Amino acid sequence: MQSFFGNNRRESPKPVKAQIRGEIPKWLQGTLIRNGPGMHKIGDTVYNHWFDGMALLHSFTFKDGEIFYRSKYLRSDTYRSNMEANRIVVSEFGTMAYPDPCKNIFAKAFSYLSHTIPDFTDNCLINIIRCGEDLYASTETNYIRKIDLETLETNEKVDYRKYVALNLATSHPHYDTNGNTYNMGTSIGDKGKTKYQIIKIPQSKPGDKEHACFTNCEVICSIPSRSLLRPSYFHSFGMTENYIVFIEQPFKLDILKLATAYFRGVNWASCLGWYPNDKTYIHLIDRETKKILSTKYYTDALVVYHHVNAYEEDGHVIFDIVAYNDNSLYDMFYLKILKLDDAAFEKQGKTFSSPSCRRFVIPLQHDKNVELGTNIVTLENTTASALKEKDGYVYCKPEILFEGIELPRINYDYNGKKYRYIYASKVQWRPVPTKIIKCDILTKTCYEWREDHCWPAEPVFVRAPEAKEEDDGDYHLFHSMCL
Numbered sequence: 001m002q003s004f005f006g007n008n009r010r011e012s013p014k015p016v017k018a019q020i021r022g023e024i025p026k027w028l029q030g031t032l033i034r035n036g037p038g039m040h041k042i043g044d045t046v047y048n049h050w051f052d053g054m055a056l057l058h059s060f061t062f063k064d065g066e067i068f069y070r071s072k073y074l075r076s077d078t079y080r081s082n083m084e085a086n087r088i089v090v091s092e093f094g095t096m097a098y099p100d101p102c103k104n105i106f107a108k109a110f111s112y113l114s115h116t117i118p119d120f121t122d123n124c125l126i127n128i129i130r131c132g133e134d135l136y137a138s139t140e141t142n143y144i145r146k147i148d149l150e151t152l153e154t155n156e157k158v159d160y161r162k163y164v165a166l167n168l169a170t171s172h173p174h175y176d177t178n179g180n181t182y183n184m185g186t187s188i189g190d191k192g193k194t195k196y197q198i199i200k201i202p203q204s205k206p207g208d209k210e211h212a213c214f215t216n217c218e219v220i221c222s223i224p225s226r227s228l229l230r231p232s233y234f235h236s237f238g239m240t241e242n243y244i245v246f247i248e249q250p251f252k253l254d255i256l257k258l259a260t261a262y263f264r265g266v267n268w269a270s271c272l273g274w275y276p277n278d279k280t281y282i283h284l285i286d287r288e289t290k291k292i293l294s295t296k297y298y299t300d301a302l303v304v305y306h307h308v309n310a311y312e313e314d315g316h317v318i319f320d321i322v323a324y325n326d327n328s329l330y331d332m333f334y335l336k337i338l339k340l341d342d343a344a345f346e347k348q349g350k351t352f353s354s355p356s357c358r359r360f361v362i363p364l365q366h367d368k369n370v371e372l373g374t375n376i377v378t379l380e381n382t383t384a385s386a387l388k389e390k391d392g393y394v395y396c397k398p399e400i401l402f403e404g405i406e407l408p409r410i411n412y413d414y415n416g417k418k419y420r421y422i423y424a425s426k427v428q429w430r431p432v433p434t435k436i437i438k439c440d441i442l443t444k445t446c447y448e449w450r451e452d453h454c455w456p457a458e459p460v461f462v463r464a465p466e467a468k469e470e471d472d473g474d475y476h477l478f479h480s481m482c483l
């Protein structure tokens, strides 16, 4: 376990031919790019958290039954500054850094405060996303970095703020079949308001100017945050054919804490707070009218990072998420925890909530005369319920589909549509998964794969060219953070 974490990885920018055991399907052609932290130590300084490491891009090119691997560190401004100083000079999620140790920290803090929202890192280590024709490495700040699919070289830095009011954006956008990208983010304090923004980054058209997809980017809906200074944190969202599903959870980012973190010498992670007595609000946004449905759907306090899929059936929106009963997950990724051996991990006293895949079923309409307390879900084959309450509230209770799965993926052709299979990592009580799993929602059965000395992360489903069934394809498991 020890060797997984904290050691810097060497990049391998020249393609290396992989040794293959077994057989790669002949039809599987193309390149898979993965992202994740590769370096947690710079000079004599070390990061505290797994999400802090310098982004290392990996590519696996599948060609005629062979695989070629390469990897390259993302040459972000953060990476360059750190390398030049030979120490950590840019703050990351779990590590606050001070650029110039000689300068008076108070002077620096005041210049930070005058901006209120700090200038965040461009160490885009979480995922690879597509905007227009191009691929970008992404994190959850306002920056993404264009990368070259072939060479993994780093190209320009895009600042969402130049095009739309966004200080944070997810690393899990959605795509439609026309090549448009949809993402969600948070705009903090703009014109005195904090809001969640859903944006559409349009497909590229022949003859488009550089960055046209960003200059043509539009905000398709703004959802006011319940609180100006404590917007909810979110890592992904759901999209059906007609609706966007946004979960406003009681895991919140404290803006005042964020604005003063540098001055107080604490990391960004400490600005996230868990409010277990609050509700979790479920917002459905009509993609056509761009309006939020007025019914106040809610559920108990939960923490969700990954939406699995969402779709509509017989007047209901059904969405599946991987959820937790508290916010302990991100604490598990402090390197001091990850480096513990199994016995020490068990002994350290802190418990970490385990994930479950939960299905929510939201009735879009109901008879206004129905009695309070009635379950207004009329769909069969689900135990998920939605109880009508007074003042336009509906209390939603999920059906637990599967326990102990994370990093869910689907056949993306079925995104927004009724689907049957989830591919995921099976997690037990340690953060490093040892199995991947294929879950059949219809039969509630699972099929697992493991092998000694293999620590698969997220499985990526690739549809076979002549696929007839949803699960006609192949799935691959590679070390990565989110993708």
Ligand SMILES: CC1=C(/C=C/C(C)=C/C=C/C(C)=C/C=O)C(C)(C)CCC1
Pocket: 051, 092, 093, 120, 121, 126, 139, 140, 141, 168, 235, 268, 269, 305, 481, 482
């Ligand atoms: C830098 C930074 C952030 C970074 C968050 C990150 C890096 C989250 C990674 C999450 C992952 C990998 C989840 C996997 O399920 C915040 C808190 C948004 C806001 C403050 C600045």
Ligand SMILES: [Fe+2]
Pocket: 172, 235, 305, 306, 481, 482, 483
């Ligand atoms: Fe993720």
